[in-house]
Amino acid sequence: MSETALPQTTDRARLIERLAEPRTYDLAVIGGGATGLGVALDAALRGLSVVLVESHDFAQGTSSRATKLVHGGVRYLAQGNVSLVREALHERTTLLHNAPHLAQPLPFVMPSYRWWESPFYGIGLMMYDALAGKAGLGATEFLGKARTRECLPTIIQEHLWGGVKYWDGQFDDARLALVLARTAAAQGALLVNYCKATGLVHEAGRLAGLRCEDQESGRSFELRARCVVNAAGVWVDALRELDGQASGRATKPMVAPSQGVHLVVDRDFLQGDHALLVPKTADGRVLFAVPWLGKVILGTTDTPREDLAREPEPFADEVAFILDESARYLQRAPRREDVRSVWVGLRPLVKPVEDDGNTKGISREHTVAVSKSGLVTVTGGKWTTYRAMAVDVLGKIQQAGLLPTLAASSTDHHRLIGAPAPGSATVRLSDAPGAHLYGDEAALLASLPGADVLVAPNLTEAMVRFAARYEYARSIEDVLARRNRLLFLDARAAAAAAPAVARILEQELGMPQATAPFLALAERYGTLPV
Template sequence: MNSTPVPKPIPNRHTLLNTMNDRAVWDVVVIGGGATGLGTAVDAAARGYRTLLIEGEDFAKGTSSRATKLVHGGVRYLAQGNISLVREALHERGLLNRNAPHLAWPLGFVVPAYGLFDQPFYGVGLKMYDLLAGKLNLSPSRWLSKDETLAHASTVAPTVGGRNLRGGVLYYDGQFDDARLATALMRTLFDLGGTAINYVRATGLIRSNGKSAIEGVIAQDTFSGTEYPLHARCVVNATGVWVDAVRRMDDAQAQTMVAPSQGVHLTLPRDFLPGDKAILVPKTDDGRVLFVVPWNGHTIVGTTDTPRDDLPLEPNASDADVDFILQTAARYLSRKPTRADVTSVWAGLRPLVKAPSDTATKTLSREHTVVVSNSGLVTVTGGKWTTYRRMAQDVIDIAITHQLLPQAHCRTADLPLHGAGPVGAPGAPARGTPDSYYGTDLPALRALPGIEHILVKASGLTEAHVRFAARHELARNVEDVLARRNRALFLDSESAILAAPEVARILAEELGLDANWQRATLEAFEKTAAHYRLR
């Protein structure tokens, strides 16, 4: 008898659309399937509210799959003196490490010191970082000698700008896989009795005749074009950098809330950072922070912080941003990366709260904002992945304060996310490796056909992973699998492109789709993948 535990099944798309349409009134409808929207839906469902989340593309398609993969308090904000924001983020970092040990883990950072006062300055600041984390601190920071610095980060350059390496500081923050955390939140929502559906877009808001209060959302299935009226007591706009478009469905004159900023990251081979520690350059020539981080068997380098006045769904990394990252990394690494070394490049838009036009985006805080319009639309924007849970708690608490929902207490501070289980069990994969992201679902994954059939070596993708994504993770097309259920496109774009036809074939088999669908999904993926190839 096969005793492999089978994950709780997620209904097929037809059933999900019927569920979405059949319920007379939802307590909460969340628009947006990124970090904030998924967190808000989980919080609402955990409190017992009847909750639906709709996402016009795929979960974490935008900003929420393009982070630096760090769960952190924000060393920059500490330097700015924003103690309350850092304390809150460090607390949330600790909660995520506890509630999702299969998706988040501690990571050591080496801060190299070249100036006479760098080491004491960084060292004292990072001891304060430890103190602010309190009981949830991951590990204490400490000063490093020059030899210890090189032992922990052998690729650190011994000389920068004519100054010799004097030593460094070692501190700890968290690391995670952003898109896999989004998938786990979606699964958690179903575990709590809620419903989530991707590729369903909000096209309008519902009001009763003669009333100004919002009473629901008009949602459109992007595949069929069918529209559904969704009635709800509370509608939450959690669409990230796109919140203003939804706000203008409510009020055409609504002022702009978001000043988008573009961040760019490059993926390099593992040998640019062969150890298990990351490198933090706390202040580049123009005042930005640069991270060099080991992730999924590769090295990622970033990030930039460039203002944008447009909101493309698939932003391009500019040559200037790529050159800045390569040139800055080359100053601090003993091996100098070039364009030929880059295996993937990605850009993401951050939703920063609107500020005066003469304010640089790197000086803006990621602190979140929640507003409720006169008609009852709840909008949340700003923030970062680290504080997603707290943002969600604030959204629902404010909805209760405005009497949009009945009183119920938040439960997510101690809520394990889907797949959470004991860490370090015999035979379990090491934290931070692709199979560890499945947690307690791993036996079910390994029981599927094709577990030995490797499609992308760089990301560990097998045929079984594709089947699991289709059956249990609402993957609808090739991009969903290669960009977010698995991170192949972010790690090695060429390998992802080569694997795409086989992924399309397996998905078509799982979803009951034909050759025409396979051609269409491959064509769409190739257009998206072009953005991840360094031009």
């Protein structure tokens, strides 16, 4: 069972009323991605009063565009970053335990086309197992040619020697973010999406709160807080600059953005329930082919990016790289016309003192910095370690004396909303989406109007109503991109579903829904650069 039996509604009018109440919060968080939501939940569980504002939708940026892997980071082990891998492996187990309906183990296979590849990579993966210890999900196995074909029936068999099988995890990133938000709200935190932080409030050189604006009504608010956390992901430097300007101090950028491109194709290209990992492509990069929600994700790239667009465009050479490398391993080579959706995520990599423009040398570890005024900035890291990052942030806050002595964190064993009882049967995340993604809230979903009426493949009217009533959804995009992942799975199918989703949202929210902006977005997700 989840920690709270009855979910809270996310009525917008009530959220705005609470936002307008005159009070001083212990903690104000700017940014509703994985990091900010993790901080809000940890703080609320420690008994702090918490408010979080997000300029767009929760997880709209980086946190809904991951490769969908909960992992320790095999390639980081190859780089010698043992501490990062050990921490991530521990967090992997914690996440799989606290949200088993949204995060689950997944077997991977590295096929070997040279005699030395299996022993070479296998030894490294056995070290991976050793670091995981009791947190391991399964032992590494050396596979012969026949067993490799059985696990990956659609890979090219010519010159195949065998392979190595190991275990990691996968998840639904956007739905997990929403569950974090809802779990924090159940603990008393106030979280408001589409509410942009427009400024910081300083008094006598110290940070005393923030100013924000409701993006729907244009109404402005001043939120008083004893501590403000900047968890804006790749956008943290803009807030740091505002903080520095208030005291006449210059700030150096902390973030060097990198983008990852993902292509989605049908399951026919990678049959079976194992993911494919190529640890070293022709140019030294890593290639994944991951079964996810009834489709296959191909990716990912790692390309420096200077601009911070909300919807970054894939580069033509990135798409070509993924398609060309996939063709070297899959019997049926994916072509441009086979791609159902293409999406891009920006990663907030921590900028080194000397930056040569190569993202391979930039740290994947997170950084927490406290300015002279008291602004706490957290950036870097990855989805898998969101909880550990939150613990670190609260620890730094206490060390800096911004808040009094805090209770110990309890997020390591706090099961998230919807988490089914331990031992309950779960449907694999590699299978098509459905009511199982709602965990023990599936019965509530089934009780809503339209539970048996489909508006798109694997999307019912009741799911749209659930999104509006309990999951902060405000638009067609919110539903089809993050509450249901149809935009990420099949952009054309998402466009076809938009009118029906708009009709239901208008009933639930009492406000008109324009389909044109979403149709333009779906066109972008369904179009590859030339």
